[in-house]
Amino acid sequence: MGRVGFGVAVGCAVVSCAIAAALAWRRARGRGRWRRAAEVVREFEEGCATPVARLRQVVDAMVVEMHAGLASDGGSKLKMLLTFVDSLPDGTEEGTYYALDLGGTNFRVLRVQLGGKGSLILNHQVERQPIPHELMTSSSENLFDFIALTLKRFVEKEDGSQHHSDDERALGFTFSFPVRQTSVASGVLIKWTKGFSIEDTVGKDVAQCLEEAMTKRGLNMRVAALVNDTVGTLALGHYYDEDAVAAVVIGTGSNACYVERTDAIIKCQGLTNSGSMVVNMEWGNFWSSHLPRTSYDIALDDESPNPNDQGFEKMISGMYLGDVARRVLQRMAQESDIFGDTPQNLNVPFSLRTPLMAAMHTDDSADLREVKTILQEYLHISDVPLKTRRLVVKVCDIITRRAARLAAAGIVSILKKIGRDGRTKGKPRRTVVAIEGPLYSSYAIFRDYLNETLVELLSEEVAQNVILKVCEDGSGLGAALLAAAHSVDR
Numbered sequence: 001m002g003r004v005g006f007g008v009a010v011g012c013a014v015v016s017c018a019i020a021a022a023l024a025w026r027r028a029r030g031r032g033r034w035r036r037a038a039e040v041v042r043e044f045e046e047g048c049a050t051p052v053a054r055l056r057q058v059v060d061a062m063v064v065e066m067h068a069g070l071a072s073d074g075g076s077k078l079k080m081l082l083t084f085v086d087s088l089p090d091g092t093e094e095g096t097y098y099a100l101d102l103g104g105t106n107f108r109v110l111r112v113q114l115g116g117k118g119s120l121i122l123n124h125q126v127e128r129q130p131i132p133h134e135l136m137t138s139s140s141e142n143l144f145d146f147i148a149l150t151l152k153r154f155v156e157k158e159d160g161s162q163h164h165s166d167d168e169r170a171l172g173f174t175f176s177f178p179v180r181q182t183s184v185a186s187g188v189l190i191k192w193t194k195g196f197s198i199e200d201t202v203g204k205d206v207a208q209c210l211e212e213a214m215t216k217r218g219l220n221m222r223v224a225a226l227v228n229d230t231v232g233t234l235a236l237g238h239y240y241d242e243d244a245v246a247a248v249v250i251g252t253g254s255n256a257c258y259v260e261r262t263d264a265i266i267k268c269q270g271l272t273n274s275g276s277m278v279v280n281m282e283w284g285n286f287w288s289s290h291l292p293r294t295s296y297d298i299a300l301d302d303e304s305p306n307p308n309d310q311g312f313e314k315m316i317s318g319m320y321l322g323d324v325a326r327r328v329l330q331r332m333a334q335e336s337d338i339f340g341d342t343p344q345n346l347n348v349p350f351s352l353r354t355p356l357m358a359a360m361h362t363d364d365s366a367d368l369r370e371v372k373t374i375l376q377e378y379l380h381i382s383d384v385p386l387k388t389r390r391l392v393v394k395v396c397d398i399i400t401r402r403a404a405r406l407a408a409a410g411i412v413s414i415l416k417k418i419g420r421d422g423r424t425k426g427k428p429r430r431t432v433v434a435i436e437g438p439l440y441s442s443y444a445i446f447r448d449y450l451n452e453t454l455v456e457l458l459s460e461e462v463a464q465n466v467i468l469k470v471c472e473d474g475s476g477l478g479a480a481l482l483a484a485a486h487s488v489d490r
Helices: 003-047 052-071 133-137 140-159 206-216 229-240 295-302 321-336 354-361 369-379 386-417 444-458 474-485
Strands: 094-102 106-115 121-130 169-175 179-183 186-189 221-227 244-250 254-261 276-280 431-436 466-470
Touching (some): 003 321, 003 386, 094 474, 121 474, 169 206, 169 229, 186 206, 186 221, 229 244, 229 474, 244 386, 295 321, 354 386
Parallel strands (some): 094 169, 244 431
Antiparallel strands (some): 106 121, 244 254
């Protein structure tokens, strides 16, 4: 071989070695990025761990807080609010009742016809009405006048000539803002939320405000029950099944209520002569050192409008789960470069909503096409390998599993407090928990995790006597049913 040929051969060898070295370095760098991303997920999974022993500690801690909240106001993270609801609908109610559901920038009015025992709900009509933005910061008189006028038009349209104008109608009023209840049909507004800011309503009885507005509009109607959506869900559950003793809402937010013996409610002694009362737990504000809190949860809480508040809700409700997932993906991007340059949308709070997280989690296609589509369209992350997509699904699973298991622990806390957790001697009693919200009703993986956890905490024998019954529209139908149950015209 000549010198020229030899030189070419050497040159080719050098280039080949360089290419091989570059490829090896790139593969090693890729493996390093992958290892770091996997390590972020592994650490997150460890932080979210909910073994049965830990869940039992959560159960015990919540029961302690329940006792403290029943003893005195301000004595617990759980408010354990008195509702003065001492009788629940049982299916014997008869007649036509109305409901008004005010919980945000829209409100609904309903007309419900009840047929009595054996007939149940004959039919119902619903109308939704947006609230003009200016009324959300106007005056109490203007807001309630608008609501009363809408309600009057609805009544006239639906009733026609079927109802004598002299007959007083009963209304269930679902008012989903902080209220200090003073009776089953009255309560004082503590503060507005959700974009409302009407100062002259704070400290007033909101039921009285509505009744005054209805009277001015010539509408002969009274508030028979002032409730929140969770109590309405329990009412709806009990209407269909008398074994319903508690209700849980797991949607955008989360809360629970249950039927408590009045002799166990120390702070209500002398306020009622009935043997039991529905207690609104406001369990979203529960907190315990036993809850599996991670750095992502802490950051979310610190950056929220209500830091150090609603800690339990921020770990189990639909408002927050998607953003916890976003924060984990953001850390993966920052520390591993697994998504290339950190996508800007990963830095935007709530850019990954819980329904999107659930859609990725439930993607059962072989190549995880839905995961790829959501990452690309909503987070602007393109060309994500299948291996990485599987890691994203793993993050969704960790978050969902923790949320469902903690929600199950909350339910067991209620059962333990009222002696329905199997600790008492004798055959376990059939117990129905009414449940509302898309996390349970529409998210099958969440529902399966929650049901499995109930079995782990209660045992198979006890759990088979605990029925979680989906009850949709407690804030509407449930409110009308409570109006029927607490109407003197029954």
